[in-house]
Structure formats: structure tokens, C-alpha cells
Amino acid sequence: MPLPQLPLDAITIGAHVDDWPAAITAAGDALVRSGAATSAYTDRMIAMIREFGAYIVIAPGLALAHARPGEDVLSDGLCVVTLAEPVAFGHPHNDPVSVIVGLAVTGAEDHLQFVAELANVFNDPEVIPALAGATTAEFVQHLFGQPVS
Amino acid sequence: MKIVVMCGIGLGTSAILKVTAERALERLDIDAKVQATDVAGVRAAAADAQVILTSSELVDSIGTTNADVIVINNYFDVDELEAKLEIALGS
Numbered sequence: 001m002p003l004p005q006l007p008l009d010a011i012t013i014g015a016h017v018d019d020w021p022a023a024i025t026a027a028g029d030a031l032v033r034s035g036a037a038t039s040a041y042t043d044r045m046i047a048m049i050r051e052f053g054a055y056i057v058i059a060p061g062l063a064l065a066h067a068r069p070g071e072d073v074l075s076d077g078l079c080v081v082t083l084a085e086p087v088a089f090g091h092p093h094n095d096p097v098s099v100i101v102g103l104a105v106t107g108a109e110d111h112l113q114f115v116a117e118l119a120n121v122f123n124d125p126e127v128i129p130a131l132a133g134a135t136t137a138e139f140v141q142h143l144f145g146q147p148v149s
Numbered sequence: 150m151k152i153v154v155m156c157g158i159g160l161g162t163s164a165i166l167k168v169t170a171e172r173a174l175e176r177l178d179i180d181a182k183v184q185a186t187d188v189a190g191v192r193a194a195a196a197d198a199q200v201i202l203t204s205s206e207l208v209d210s211i212g213t214t215n216a217d218v219i220v221i222n223n224y225f226d227v228d229e230l231e232a233k234l235e236i237a238l239g240s
Contacts, residue, residue: 051157052210093205122225
């Protein structure tokens with residue numbers, strides 16, 4: 001299974017946010033815009049970080065926002081939000097965060113393959129800084145190896 | 150040999166760490182099963198594991214274990230995984 005599509009409406013460049021919940025909300029909004037999830041999924045992504053901490057900041061500058069599958073996930077979906085000013089999530093090594101990748105999956109089992117694809121994209125250490133500095137959504141699509149809309 | 154990767158809900162981040170760990174094990178030529186689990190399941194999953202890989206944020210939720218707990222900072226960095234696994238597994 002390749003990565004879910006990353007349509008232009010699932011990409012937000014240079015969002016202005018004051019704190020990490022606002023950053024996650026921007027990612028949730030992108031998933032809602034692209035039709036992958038409802039806003040209830042946004043609340044669950046935030047709740048997960050409140051419960052378990054900032055471990056979703058899985059690399060320097062990058063947060064992987066996600067929650068369990070649920071009725072609020074309408075289809076497998078991916079979104080990317082870059083921040084105009086980085087925000088702290090409370091991670092001891094990887095703060096501050098300037099790129100949020102949001103993930104919505106319909107089933108726990110079938111997501112493994114496209115998560116592996118995500119690992120392939122970020123295997124290149126230049127990708128996170130390139131995303132953080134992206135000025136167009138088309139360039140973000142290009143970095144994810146997707147056909148540019 | 151068994152290695153457990155743990156995240157809050159057992160999908161997403163732990164799946165990424167599993168991919169990176171498997172690539173590091175391949176480089177080290179170590180044959181090991183890598184299982185992803187969540188905070189609730191780590192005790193059962195790690196009962197027969199040599200190593201638990203997780204984030205610094207989640208170490209405290211593991212509790213008592215005989216496995217070596219290794220904190221990973223960059224989940225995409227095969228070099229970091231390779232170096233830390235090499236030390237832990239003594240190869």
C-alpha cells in the first residue's frame with residue numbers, strides 16, 4: 001500500500017500558532033478539509049498527547065499527529081502543516097517543532113505498509129528542514145514523492 | 150531474539166520505529182523479531198524480550214522489566230538505532 005494521497009487541501013504552509021494544541025488543531029483541520037476525518041479526530045489527537053506526553057515528536061522538529069482508528073476517520077489520510085514560528089511540545093530532544101505530519105487510519109492492521117513508506121520519505125535527513133522551509137504546497141507534495149497537483 | 154517497540158497506542162510512531170529498527174538489525178546482521186505494542190500491552194509483550202525501544206517520554210510507563218530499555222530520540226535515524234542496538238546486544 002503506497003502512502004495515502006496528499007492533496008493540496010491537506011497541506012498548510014506557514015501556519016501561525018501559539019502552542020502545541022493549536023498546531024495539532026491545524027493538522028486536524030487539514031484532515032477535515034481533505035475529507036479524511038471529522039473534527040472529533042482532532043480532539044482525540046490532542047487527548048492522546050495529553051495522556052502520553054510529547055513522544056509523538058519522533059525526530060528533531062517533527063511531530064507525527066495521530067490517534068487510533070475510529071468512526072471519526074472517514075478514509076486513510078495524510079496531512080502536512082508547517083509552522084511560521086516553531087512551537088515547543090515538551091520533548092527533551094526534538095523540540096521545537098516546525099513540521100506536523102498528521103495521519104488518520106481506518107484500520108490498525110493495514111497502516112503498516114504506508115507507515116513504512118513514511119519512514120522511506122524521512123530516511124533522508126534533509127527532508128524535515130526542506131519541509132520546514134517549504135513555501136508552496138506543491139513542493140511539499142514533491143518531497144513526499146507524490147504527483148504534484 | 151525479540152525486540153519490542155512501544156508507543157502510546159501501538160500504531161503510527163511504533164510502526165515507524167519498527168521499520169527503522171528492522172533496517173538497523175539488517176545492517177548488524179542480527180536475526181530478531183520486532184513487535185510493536187502500546188503502553189497497555191508492553192508488560193505482556195516484553196515478558197520474553199531482550200530489548201524495549203521507546204521514547205524518553207514513555208520510559209516511566211514501562212514499569213519493572215528484565216529487558217534493556219533503550220531510549221530513541223530520532224525514530225527515522227537508522228544510524229542511531231544501529232549504534233544503540235549494537236551496544237545493547239553486545240555484537
